Amino acid sequence: MSTILKLNNITKLYPGVTALDDVSFEIEEGEVHAIMGENGAGKSTLIKTIGGAIKPTGGTVEINGRQFEALTPALSSENGVGVIYQEFNLVPSLSVSENVCLGNKLGNRLYKDKKKMNAETKKVLDELGLNIDPDTMVSSLSTGQQQMVEIAKSMIKNCRILIMDEPTASLSAAEVENLLDMVITLKKKGVTILYISHRLEEIFRISDRISILRDGKYITTRYTKDTDRQELIKLMVGRDIGDEYPKRTNQPEDEVVLDVRNLCGQGDVNISFELHKGEVLGVSGLVGSGRTEMAKMVYGYLKKDSGEIYVHGQKVNIRKPDEAIACGIGLIPEDRKREGALLDYTIAWNIPIMTIRKLSNGLFIDWEKCREVVDKYIKELSIATPNAEQLVRNLSGGNQQKVVVAKTLATNVDIIIMDEPTRGIDVGAKQEIYNLINDLTRQGKSILMISSEMEELIGMADRIMVFYEGEVTGFVDKDHFDSNRIMALASGIREEA
Numbered sequence: 001m002s003t004i005l006k007l008n009n010i011t012k013l014y015p016g017v018t019a020l021d022d023v024s025f026e027i028e029e030g031e032v033h034a035i036m037g038e039n040g041a042g043k044s045t046l047i048k049t050i051g052g053a054i055k056p057t058g059g060t061v062e063i064n065g066r067q068f069e070a071l072t073p074a075l076s077s078e079n080g081v082g083v084i085y086q087e088f089n090l091v092p093s094l095s096v097s098e099n100v101c102l103g104n105k106l107g108n109r110l111y112k113d114k115k116k117m118n119a120e121t122k123k124v125l126d127e128l129g130l131n132i133d134p135d136t137m138v139s140s141l142s143t144g145q146q147q148m149v150e151i152a153k154s155m156i157k158n159c160r161i162l163i164m165d166e167p168t169a170s171l172s173a174a175e176v177e178n179l180l181d182m183v184i185t186l187k188k189k190g191v192t193i194l195y196i197s198h199r200l201e202e203i204f205r206i207s208d209r210i211s212i213l214r215d216g217k218y219i220t221t222r223y224t225k226d227t228d229r230q231e232l233i234k235l236m237v238g239r240d241i242g243d244e245y246p247k248r249t250n251q252p253e254d255e256v257v258l259d260v261r262n263l264c265g266q267g268d269v270n271i272s273f274e275l276h277k278g279e280v281l282g283v284s285g286l287v288g289s290g291r292t293e294m295a296k297m298v299y300g301y302l303k304k305d306s307g308e309i310y311v312h313g314q315k316v317n318i319r320k321p322d323e324a325i326a327c328g329i330g331l332i333p334e335d336r337k338r339e340g341a342l343l344d345y346t347i348a349w350n351i352p353i354m355t356i357r358k359l360s361n362g363l364f365i366d367w368e369k370c371r372e373v374v375d376k377y378i379k380e381l382s383i384a385t386p387n388a389e390q391l392v393r394n395l396s397g398g399n400q401q402k403v404v405v406a407k408t409l410a411t412n413v414d415i416i417i418m419d420e421p422t423r424g425i426d427v428g429a430k431q432e433i434y435n436l437i438n439d440l441t442r443q444g445k446s447i448l449m450i451s452s453e454m455e456e457l458i459g460m461a462d463r464i465m466v467f468y469e470g471e472v473t474g475f476v477d478k479d480h481f482d483s484n485r486i487m488a489l490a491s492g493i494r495e496e497a
Helices: 041-050 074-079 096-100 113-127 143-155 173-188 200-206 228-239 291-298 321-326 336-340 366-381 397-411 429-440 454-460 483-490
Strands: 003-014 017-029 034-035 058-063 066-068 081-084 159-164 192-196 209-214 217-223 257-262 270-276 280-284 306-311 312-314 328-330 415-418 446-450 463-468 471-477
Touching: 003 041, 003 192, 003 454, 017 041, 017 143, 017 192, 017 209, 034 066, 034 200, 034 454, 041 074, 041 081, 041 192, 066 312, 074 081, 081 143, 096 113, 096 143, 113 143, 143 257, 159 429, 173 192, 173 200, 173 463, 192 200, 209 228, 228 336, 257 446, 270 280, 270 446, 270 471, 280 454, 280 483, 291 328, 291 415, 291 446, 321 328, 328 397, 336 397, 366 397, 397 429, 429 446, 429 454, 454 483, 463 483, 471 483
Parallel strands: 017 217, 034 192, 034 209, 081 159, 159 192, 280 446, 280 463, 328 415, 415 446
Antiparallel strands: 003 017, 003 058, 058 066, 209 217, 257 270, 257 306, 306 312, 463 471
16 A cells, blocks of 8 residues: 555644644555543544644645645645534535535536536435435434435545544444444545544454554554553553553442432323442433433423433422522533533633632632632543643543533532543543542442443443333342343343243
8 A cells, every 4th residue: 555645754733732743744645543541642643734724833745745834724635635623614504405515616706506506416325325315404414324424524525534533432333333433434435534432342353453642742653453451541641551441349328319200291201210329320322312402401401391310309390400409419511622621711710610609708709719610520530631721622532521521520410411521532541430429439429320331331220221212121239230132221121021
């Protein structure tokens, strides 16, 4: 194979931060090349350099033998590079064909050749094996279908190098399968794929080679067939972190701290379960099965139609999050960027924001107490930041997640609902979250842990509650954890009594 993309001594400096430090490696034509590293390792900066979104401080990018000191998005596209970022670059109010052909010269300034746009779009969709109507509005598509439209947008421009940044982070299990199949299809067509993901199982399934970044530096490239999970984790974090899932040292107690009975509401959810003191109760189920709706109803973020909730044996009527927190229930939401953190505010504002009344003297905020709380959680959760005045937006994904966790812990609740607590964060940050969960249960706190990662639930939970279409199809005890059994329950196959 010949080299299609070459990175030569790429460096990117920001005030006080070296995002990329003399990074050099090569991508071969027609391969699936994974790029891995912890949050903050420089992956996003690197792909934005290749895609022309940022200009490097030093070094060059070489595409098909042409060398560039800096690229623009247009110049990168002209040279066959397509980038699918985590945040899709689609216009929801336009149709599939209008999105796919956006920027293409199909018609003049005053007239769009709709018929030609639809024909061109259908052609590329058919080549990709996608059954999507070109006239469909993008706003009506699922996340997985929108991902496919992004791919079609790149392919209509004769993309030869496709960069995919965490493409499966928000997809259901079925959509993940479709995407991975699409990657293989594109590879067979000769397209080179740069694949960025924290999900090791995906990397081992589809990649040919893996390049590792750490602290902005290039570490090494390995052939996928010649490495394993433990070696990759060690290369990414720079140390041996031992078992991915730390062993639990405490056992749940008999005391029931949360008793949910016949909870009904959003999406026809009808749920009953008990959570014990010191327990990690895992929640499994396919995307759309009602897990998040259940969590938000318990927390008072969504209105319940009927059902009862008991906290420490006392019936409670939770109508809003403030009342949930007063009852000792906290929620770490699934979408940290939209629901968990105030991205354009500092860490110092985010962490104490939900306890500001307790940190006030009458009409005035006690800033000294606030700073004590902030400093405490920055230290306890090892939030990597120059200082507490850093905007949350400027933190890595793992550190943003830690700020969201700190916000909830600062309320001093003893029942914590964690909805996808490790989504989109690296293996090192994941293990820090796992260690925190163990510390919290040792303190007697109880965790309701929603996760789409089967291995994570099996590695961390004491029991697993399985959802299917708004109902609980079964509970599986730790001694009987089995991925096939859990997936059967998640698919609606109930076990005989």
